[in-house]
Amino acid sequence: MGYPYPPDEKETVVLSQYFGDEGARSYQGWVKRGGYQALEAALAMEPGAVTDVVKASGLRGRGGAGFPTGLKWSFMPKDSGKDHYLVCNADESEPGTFKDREIMRWTPHGLIEGCAIAAYAIGAECCYVYIRGEFTEPLAIMAKAVAEAYANGVLGEKLLGTGPRLEMIIHRGAGAYICGEETGLMNSLEGRRGNPRIKPPFPAQAGVFGLPTTVNNVETLAAVPHIINRGADWYQGICLGNEKSTGTKLYSVCGHVQKPGNYELAMGTPLEELIFDMAGGMPPGRTLKAVIPGGSSVPIMDAEDVKGCLLDYEGVVERGSMLGSGGVIVMDDSTDMVYQIYRLTRFYAHESCAQCTQCREGTAWTVKILERILGGHGKESDLDLLLDLADNMTGTTICVLSDSCAAPVVSGIAKFRSEFDAYLSGARPPALAAH
Amino acid sequence: MSTAGASASETSYQPVFTGETMAALETLFERYPTKQACMLPALWMVQEARGWISERAMAEVAEVIGVTPAYVKGVVTFYTMYHTHPVGRNVIQVCTTTPCSLCGAEAVLRTILQETGCEELGRTSTDGRFTVQEVECLGACGFATPILVNDDFIESVTPERVAGLLEGYK
Numbered sequence: 001m002g003y004p005y006p007p008d009e010k011e012t013v014v015l016s017q018y019f020g021d022e023g024a025r026s027y028q029g030w031v032k033r034g035g036y037q038a039l040e041a042a043l044a045m046e047p048g049a050v051t052d053v054v055k056a057s058g059l060r061g062r063g064g065a066g067f068p069t070g071l072k073w074s075f076m077p078k079d080s081g082k083d084h085y086l087v088c089n090a091d092e093s094e095p096g097t098f099k100d101r102e103i104m105r106w107t108p109h110g111l112i113e114g115c116a117i118a119a120y121a122i123g124a125e126c127c128y129v130y131i132r133g134e135f136t137e138p139l140a141i142m143a144k145a146v147a148e149a150y151a152n153g154v155l156g157e158k159l160l161g162t163g164p165r166l167e168m169i170i171h172r173g174a175g176a177y178i179c180g181e182e183t184g185l186m187n188s189l190e191g192r193r194g195n196p197r198i199k200p201p202f203p204a205q206a207g208v209f210g211l212p213t214t215v216n217n218v219e220t221l222a223a224v225p226h227i228i229n230r231g232a233d234w235y236q237g238i239c240l241g242n243e244k245s246t247g248t249k250l251y252s253v254c255g256h257v258q259k260p261g262n263y264e265l266a267m268g269t270p271l272e273e274l275i276f277d278m279a280g281g282m283p284p285g286r287t288l289k290a291v292i293p294g295g296s297s298v299p300i301m302d303a304e305d306v307k308g309c310l311l312d313y314e315g316v317v318e319r320g321s322m323l324g325s326g327g328v329i330v331m332d333d334s335t336d337m338v339y340q341i342y343r344l345t346r347f348y349a350h351e352s353c354a355q356c357t358q359c360r361e362g363t364a365w366t367v368k369i370l371e372r373i374l375g376g377h378g379k380e381s382d383l384d385l386l387l388d389l390a391d392n393m394t395g396t397t398i399c400v401l402s403d404s405c406a407a408p409v410v411s412g413i414a415k416f417r418s419e420f421d422a423y424l425s426g427a428r429p430p431a432l433a434a435h
Numbered sequence: 436m437s438t439a440g441a442s443a444s445e446t447s448y449q450p451v452f453t454g455e456t457m458a459a460l461e462t463l464f465e466r467y468p469t470k471q472a473c474m475l476p477a478l479w480m481v482q483e484a485r486g487w488i489s490e491r492a493m494a495e496v497a498e499v500i501g502v503t504p505a506y507v508k509g510v511v512t513f514y515t516m517y518h519t520h521p522v523g524r525n526v527i528q529v530c531t532t533t534p535c536s537l538c539g540a541e542a543v544l545r546t547i548l549q550e551t552g553c554e555e556l557g558r559t560s561t562d563g564r565f566t567v568q569e570v571e572c573l574g575a576c577g578f579a580t581p582i583l584v585n586d587d588f589i590e591s592v593t594p595e596r597v598a599g600l601l602e603g604y605k
Contacts, residue, residue, distance in 0.1 A: 083468070095532045095572040133516045134528070134573050136586040169466050174475055175515035177571065191474030191500070193513040209468050252577055254534040260577035296533060296572075327576065329534050343533050347571050353513075 003102055003262050008278040012238060012266040014248045015222050019106045019262070025141060027148040030109035036154060038225035042117045043163040050121040054224060056232035058239075058246035063089055063180075063217030064295060064325040066313045069224075075204035076122040076212050084124040085213040087189065088115050088221055090131040090138070091173055091180040094295035095347060096327025099250035099262050100218035104131070104138035107222065108145035114221035116159055116166055117228060122214050125165045130185055133173045143170050177351035181399045182215040184353065195355045196399035219250055241268025245312030249326050253279040256286065256332040267312040274311065275330055286332035290415070294324020296344055297404030299411035300337075320411070337416040338423055339431050341408050342370035348405035359402035362393040366409060373423050376430030383413055383420055448491045451484045452477075452499050460499065470501050474510055478517055487518035515570065523559040523566040525604040527551070528583040531569050534576035539593070543580045544569060546594040550601055564605070 003019040018024035024033055042050050055070025076084060088111070092100040103111055115127045129146075131139050146168050149155045159166050176194045178184040183197035186208040207213020227235045227247075236246045245267040251274055254260045258280030265274065271293065275281065282288060288303045293311070299321045301309070309319045316323045331340065349363035369386055372378050390406035397403070413420060422428035452460055460480065463473045477500060481492045488496075488511055494504040511517045518526070529547055531540040544567075548554055551565035559566045575581035578590035584604060592600065 092574050093572055096534050096576050098575050098577055101574055132574065133514070134570075134583055134588070136583070136588050167466070172475065172479060173514075174478065174517055175570070176513060188475065189472060190469065191471035191502075191510065193510055209472075254576035254579065255537045260579075262577070292533075329537070329576070331537060335537065340533055340536065343531075343536050347532050350571050 003106075005259055005261055008263065010269070010273055010278060011264050012248045013264055014226050014238075015103060015107070015110075015219065015250060016262060016264045018110075019102050021106065024107055025109075025145070027109060027145070027152050027154075030107070034229075035109050035225075036113055036160065038228040039113050039116050039120075039154070039160060042120055042228050043160060047121045047123060050117060050228070053232050054121070054227060057227045057235035058232075058244070059220065059223055059227060059235065060245070060313065061217055062219035062223070062249065062325070064094065064297070066323065069216065069220055072204070072216070073118065073122050073214060075202070076214060077204070078123075080212060083126070083209075083211050084122055085208050085211060086115060086119040086122060086124040086127040087182075087185065087208060087213060087215045088127060088129040088218060089180065089182060089185060089215050090129055090135070090142075090218045091185060092135070092218070092325075093132055093177045093180050094297060094325045094327055095344070096252060096254055096292060096329040097295045097325040098252045098254070099326065101135060101138055102262055103218050103222050103250075104135070104142050108142050109149065110225060111142070111218060111222050112145060112149050112154070112168065114224040115168065116154065117224050118214065118216060118221055119166050120159065120163060122212075124214070125167065127166065127168045128171050128189055128208070129168065130171045130173060130179070130189055132179070133175050139170065139172060146170060176353075177347075178353045178399070178401060181401070184399065185215065186213065193353070195353045198398055223247060238266045239268055239312075240266050241310040241312045242314040244314060245323075249311070249323075251311070251326045251328050253328045253330065255330040256282055256335070257330045258283060265311060268310050268315065271306055271309040271311050271316075271328075274328065275306070279328075279330070282330075282332045286334060288330070289333045289335050290331040290337065292321075292327075292329040292331075292408070294322045295327035296329065296347065297400070297407060298322040298324045299407045300341075300415060301411075302415045336431060337412055337419045338370070338374060341412040342367065342374055344408045345370060345405050348401060352401055352405075356397035356402065358393050358396045359405075362389055362402055363405045365389060366393075366405060371432055373420065374430060374432040376423065376426065378420075378424045380424060382424070383417070387413060448489075448495075450495055451481050451492060452495060456480055456484065457499075474500055474502075474507070475514075478507075478511060482517060487521050515568075521559070523553075523563055525565050525585055527565060527567045528570040528573070529567065530571070530573040530575075530579075530581050532572040532576075534572075535579040535581070538579035540580040542594050543582070543592050543597065546597045547582070547601075550597050565601075 023029040051073045059069045060066045179188045179194040184194040188194035203213040305319045354360040393402040393406040493507040497504040497507045552560040573581045
């Protein structure tokens with residue numbers, strides 16, 4: 001549902017069915033709502049068959065990359081004799097995204113069930129749930145739910161009393177965006193700085209503690225019990241656009257809309273319906289200027305790009321951006337694009353782990369140039385310098401944080417150049433104290 | 436760390452990891468394949484007990500985890516939520532990243548700095564009651580502006596709400 005609002009008739013409510021329903025939080029409440037039946041059904045299957053169902057459903061990673069989930073699971077070695085790990089990535093920190101938080105707050109047992117099914121499929125006897133440190137409420141709710149799951153024989157020596165062993169451990173982050181990147185997360189979990197690792201080796205070969213690991217996003221794992229319960233065909237059938245994108249997706253809508261919140265849509269729903277119908281459109285008298293559709297790391301769309309755009313992995317790419325994590329940041333005509341792009345780059349400069357030169361220097365330099373422009377001291381050559389920097393920051397580093405900082409700069413200059421020019425020519429008064 | 440530079444409180448350092456706290460850490464050790472994986476939890480325990488993580492405390496964590504003090508310092512300074520200096524009785528984190536900025540987060544931050552008497556980011560108010568930090572995305576963008584006061588996550592804060600909210604924190 002469009003939490004905190006009642007569900008819109010255009011939503012396809014699956015994961016968000018119990019958002020706002022406090023009764024769904026407890027073990028008893030979850031069981032009453034049909035919980036843990038999917039885990040029971042999965043345990044009656046061979047682990048490989050569970051993976052096959054998820055493969056056939058077309059489920060793709062909801063954290064941002066959109067990699068096919070079943071395929072990822074199938075990369076885990078068979079009969080390696082090594083311990084396997086499942087890591088649930090609950091480090092939700094992509095600006096614009098706040099969906100995993102609601103999944104954990106309202107349906108913690110749904111996530112535990114999804115983790116348990118995934119762990120069974122990949123042969124993991126241990127699952128770490130890495131939750132960002134600032135999420136104090138989801139941390140407390142998840143910790144309570146995990147304790148309940150142990151007390152009721154779901155987790156522990158035998159899954160649901162019959163299956164293999166599964167330990168589940170909640171691990172609290174401590175404030176670092178980059179720990180949402182799966183290899184940075186693994187380093188953080190090991191008690192290190194959260195610097196991303198060079199791939200290969202991929203996590204399935206050598207992940208956390210050097211052992212085979214699968215890292216899945218909260219929303220991805222929360223979808224798994226529904227797929228087991230209702231079948232791959234049902235999930236694959238939830239598709240209004242491209243058949244490569246199936247199922248439902250939670251969109252977090254924020255910024256200049258009248259009803260910000262989470263909306264769950266069938267893949268292929270028009271972006272305009274989400275912004276103007278469900279989220280209530282702009283405040284009165286305002287018009288749409290720009291949208292960042294997939295969390296802050298994807299290119300900015302202008303109002304023209306939004307027209308006719310279908311929300312699925314392929315549809316958003318066709319319009320020059322990416323679906324990412326589904327964090328939809330809406331900006332109306334009152335927005336100072338140069339300032340907001342500057343604000344975004346400040347985020348990335350702050351969050352750079354400083355491991356790669358292009359990122360450490362590039363993000364900080366980008367901020368300095370934009371401060372100069374906003375301070376009324378920009379030079380004519382600054383836009384070319386920004387684009388040159390962005391070019392050097394794209395595809396040259398261990399992870400994509402640097403690329404993510406470059407994306408709004410490049411798309412921002414391409415689509416809103418006149419706003420930059422207004423600062424450069426002095427037509428617009430400085431927005432920041434001169435640096 | 437030179438002894439000469441140590442503050443009075445550090446020369447009379449009382450270890451954190453004794454009794455129940457040490458027992459809690461030892462229970463955690465059993466849940467991970469390496470001791471080092473308990474680094475972040477151990478640092479949280481220190482901050483819980485002392486309010487911040489001093490260099491002497493980092494050395495203690497190094498000892499119980501089995502790494503060097505320099506390594507622990509490298510980890511502590513990587514994460515924004517660990518305090519490496521003493522802070523006020525209440526720490527306020529204010530999100531001003533793009534989605535919140537669009538909805539007026541800078542005005543919320545200014546009001547909080549004024550109302551707490553902190554005036555500047557990172558500085559503790561003279562009565563020791565508050566420290567205010569500007570933070571990047573708190574992950575509640577649809578409920579702008581979110582702030583975190585100690586462990587209380589508060590949504591939809593506006594400049595008008597600030598004074599009333601702060602009353603609850605002495």
